[in-house]
Structures are given as structure tokens and as C-alpha cells.
Amino acid sequence: MPAYLDHNASTPVDPRVLEAMLPYLSGPYGNPSSLHRYGRLARDAVERARGQVATLVGAQPGELIWTSGGTEANNLALKGVCQGGRAGRLLYGASEHPAVMEAAESLRAAGWPVEVIAVDAQGRIAESAFRQQLRAGPVRLASLMRANNETGVIHELAPWVSAIHAAGGWLHVDATQAAGKLPLDFAGLGADLLTVSSHKIYGPKGVGALVVRSEVELQPLLHGGAQEKGMRGGTENLPAIVGFGAAAELALQELETRMAHQQDLRERLDAGLRAIPSVRLFGDGAPRLSNTTQFSLEGWDGEALLMHLDRLGYAVSSGSACASGSGEPSHVLLAMGVDAMVAKGAVRVSLGKDSQAAEVDGLLRALSQLSGRTA
Template sequence: MIYLDHNATTRCDERVLEAMLPYLSGMYGNPSSLYKLGRIARSAIDIAREQVAALIDASAARIVFTSGGTEANALALANARGVGLAISAIEHPSIFENAECYRRNFKYLQSLAVDRAGVLPLLSLDNVKWQVGDMASVMLANNETGLIQDVAAIAEHLSECGVNVHTDAVQALGKMPFSFKKLGVKLMSLSSHKIYGPKGCGALVVAEDFVLKPLQRGGDQEHGWRAGTENVVAIVGFGKAAELAKAEMGLRELRMLGLRTRLEQALRTIPGLVIFAEHAKRLPNTVQFGIPGINGEMLLMRLDQRNIAVSSGSACSASSGEVSPVLAAMGVDASLARSAIRVSLGKDNNETEIDQFVDALKASIAN
């Protein structure tokens, strides 16, 4: 199979699997237990916390492990205070559905409009009547188009109004270097399974001067920020995946950019094909495109018959048949949006796979 859907999930790296295995058998202690078996598990979590912190230039003490990006986003929005909450119009469902859920807690819940490339202009921030303590949630990289938002500039702009900025960095993690400290945000969400780690694990990163309230209670795990016995195996895997991502970041980026350039050159020869956010700053692994008059879901199924896995957009909206809210927010015409296909490359894809994909795509369009 040719797997080109790495923004949906990635295969666990063999080295990650190897690091995790002992914690599934011999080292099964509860990290809260005081005896040796417990202390072994505790120190494995501490190491993983350092590994994740190192990847994003954060302080390990300010990282809380969660069950994934969705929970990290939910925990972040549960900590929205002030009278207003604003989110960009192209956020993941785990942001906009949680924001909706908290709507009654706020005087205003505002959607921040993006331009045709998906970029959030700083000027549009001035349309909101911010008050000190409000929250804005703006993702670092978009899961569909790969668009990279200038979160540092947004956080700087909003810090003057005393607004707390959260960023969903789930898709940016491991694909581009960034520093939590330099971005200047108060909260950041991460996920393990997008970086060759196990599923069901993620983290929320909390700035030193932000007081986090827990969403679930019943134990003092994770500094009291997230009660419940830790998923030691997955946390160890996340840590190892983060360590590998840090060590291999430069190589992975170069390799994926090379493959994406090859892919885009071939795509441009297909009549009428449109690459979304083509000229904007994007993740090196992501390209989303539309072909007028073609049904994206149908194309996806034809590619699947040829043993090629791609997505029509976000995995979460793939089954609903609705037009992608991300493309809608960018002003993409509904029929073109319905033709969308997202290719997201991974560290182990190669040129032959790209060429085979392009051949299969052309054949699938033809019949």
C-alpha cells in the first residue's frame, strides 16, 4: 500500500515500539507507587516529559500529558476566562465544538476570519473588542492545507490587550521547528500519533505565568492538572518519538519538501487542478488540491482500489460528506471544495511512490 495520509495518523516508528515494549510487560508499575517498580515508571514519565519539552523548547515541568490532541484542546478551552473567546475560522473540530460548548460562559464567542489563503490577518484581530483575560485560539499549522499561521505575531499583537493565546500545534509538531517560549502563547496542544508515536497520547503545554485548572479530578497525577493513572507505555512512546523528531527534523523536512515539490510539479500538469493555499507558507509534507467537476470522495475510493491511501480533507469530516469548513472559510467554491484531496507525506515515502500516485490519480480521473 502507498500511504499518503500522515496528517491523519502515522505508523509507530520501530524505535518507538522498542522503547515502549518493556513497559507493557516487566515494567508495569503504577508511577504513583513508592516502591521500585513504581519509581521505574515514574522516571520513565519524567524522561518522556524532558524529551517532549526539548522538541518544542519548553520547560518540562509545564507539560501535562493527556489522551491526545483532542483532550489537550478541551483542557485549554476549559481554561478560557474573561468575557470573550475567539477562535480562527479554520480550527480543528476539537476546538470549535468545545468552544460552542462553552458559549454560554462568554459574552461573546467570535470566529476570526481568514483570507483566501487561510491566513489570519493581524488587522482582523482589531475587529474584536478584547478585554484583559480573554482567550484566542489559533492553530499553528492547518491539518487540511498545511498552512502555517504566524502565531508569534498574533500572540505579540494580542499580548498588548492582555489576551491569553492558545495554539493547537498538533500538525506542526515534528514537521517544522518552533519554540514554545518564543511563540509567546500561554497554552499549546500536542499529539503523539502524528509524529510516529502511539495513538491516545498528547500533551498540553502551559506557560509559567498561566494558572491551569484541571478538567478531571480524582488524583494528583500530572501536577494535579490531569487526574488518572498515567498511560505510561504511550507516554514513553511519545517521548521517544519526540526525541527522534528532534534529531531527524532537518532531514525529514528536506526530504518531504523534495517529494512535495516533485508531486506539485506533476499535479500542475493536470488541467484545471487548483492547489489550495499554494503560495502561502505551508508544512513541507502537505498538499491539498481540487479538480473542478470531480467528486473528491469518489476519487478517494478509486485511489483506495489502487491501494493508495489519501484523504479528502480532515479525517474527522471525511464520513459526513459536508464541505470542508476550512475551505469554506477560505472562500473556496463549494463544488471545488467537494473535489478536495489531501496528500500528506511521511518521513518514509519515496519518489517512486509519488510517481505511482500521480499515475494512479490520472487514471482515476479518467474513469
């Protein structure tokens, strides 16, 4: 199998997480809503995990709603808030993940006032434009990611919280890529909603959470039982939730070690890439996640380069995994003003906690071989 350098798309399940999950696949099978002992065992496990995930993001356990992942959490945040009452515009960042962008655009199609917050050439929030937007009238919700999945560019959100609140809006933070890679402090930041997903932090796929401050008026997307205080009906995915909790606890314990390890490797990667004349790095002038680099190699289409690298033994991504196969240039790079032809050539490397220097060196050798050649 090729060296796996696509951790922003998904991470392997940590063996310690699997160990925590296994008893819940073969053992306590009660429904967490049942009152008998089987149910109580399951409920205890769900609540333990709730505490573990809440601690990772600096929130209270009672503020957390389980979802099927980051996509559902983002949809719940945007649709749940906009459909919850008060008027006001929905603002979202131009480089947001499709799980925010498409949710917002579906609200626009249904008649909601929606505006895009521009980013600058480095992928940072375009400050003066955003300030003007906030002054232009009431805001219902501003949705901004903490860190970008493609470029790794980190958004500084703290300076915006009071301005968003002054405009009457709530702040939703998509922290799907930031969790486990940056310290998160939901309470300290003063954010109102925050999204996290398990499979980006070495937990199982198909489980995530939306953190919601109690003051936020939220409408559920899924109506059904009274689970999650009526905000998300449906029997909880017990083994996945237990795995998410275990992954969150490990992510917090090992945050500094993982960040330092990835940062070393990424600097090695970036230095090697800069030495290849036909490489262009994106978002290089902004603070970036310790594990992520997006670049293009002149003369190459991103997907052709990806397939070549796959054959040579390196699994990377072209733009966002969700957009792969679409042949469309990355909307993130287009929002940063990158030419569409250059943007089509983008490839993303996302390192993980167990990535090795030898993998980075091998990838750099492969890229050096391919530079100067065309697909």
C-alpha cells in the same frame, strides 16, 4: 496495502519507538504514583519522556501536562482557561481543527463570548480583521493553530503574541500538525499554551500533551488523583508516554532530514499536479508544511476520488480525517471562501518521512488517468 499518503491523519509507529515501549508493556508495571521501587521505575520513565517532549517544543518539563491526545489537550486549553476566572472573549481561528472549534462552540453554548478569527483566501490569518477584534475589548484566550491539518498552511504567530497579551489574553497554539514538521519554540514564541499529539510524530495513538506556562490560571477537565499537579487526574498511560517521549526525541534529531525529504517529494507532487489541467491546489500562495498538499480534481467528489485512489493503491484523505464520511465540505476551505461544490471535491495528500518518489509518481499517474473522467 495501498501506498500510505495520509500522515496528517496518523503516522505508523516508528520501530525504534516500539522498541522503547515494549519493556513498559512487559516490565515495570508499577503505578508511577506509588512510592516503592516499582512505582519509582515507572515515575522515572514518565519524567524522562516529559523531558523529551518538552525539548521537542522548546518548553520546560514542568510546563507539560499529559493528556489522551490533541483533542483532550485542546479541550483542556479552551475550557480550562475560560473556566479559570477572568472575563474576556474566546477567539479562535476559522480553520482550526474540530478539537478547538467544537470545544469553543460548546463554551459559546454555555454562555461564553466567543468570536471566530477570519482567514483569507490562502488560509492565513486575516490580519486587519484580527487586529480590530483584538482592539474591541478584553480577550481571555486566542486559539490559533501553527499549521493546518488539511491545507498545511502555516500561521505566523510571532507577530500576534504581544497584541493578544495587550488585550489581556493568553495565546493557545495547536501545534499538533507542526510538531515534528517545523521547529517549535514555546518559550521563544512567548505562547502560553501549546498542544502536541504523539500519533502525528510516529508515536502511539491516544497520548498527547498540553504545555502550559505557570502564570496561566487553568481548571482541570478531569478531577481525580493528584497526577499532573492536579490538572489531569488518572494513572498515566506509561507505555504510550514512553513511546511519545522516544518519538519526540527522534523527531527533533531528524527534523531537518525529514523536512528536506518531504519538501523534495511535495515539490515533485505539486509540479505534477499543476501539470494536470483539471487540478486546483488550495493554500498554494501561503507557506505550507513540507509534507501537505490539498487539491481538487474537476468533476470529482472528494470521497469518490479517495475510494478510486484506494482501489488503485493510494491511501489519501478527503479533507480532515475526522470529517470524512460526513459528506460535508471542509470548513477550512469554506472559511477560505472556496465554493462549497469545489470544497466537496478536496483531497489531501500528506507525505511522511519514509514516503518514496515512486509513490508520488504512481499517484500522479493515477490522477492523470482519472482527470477528464467522472466518478
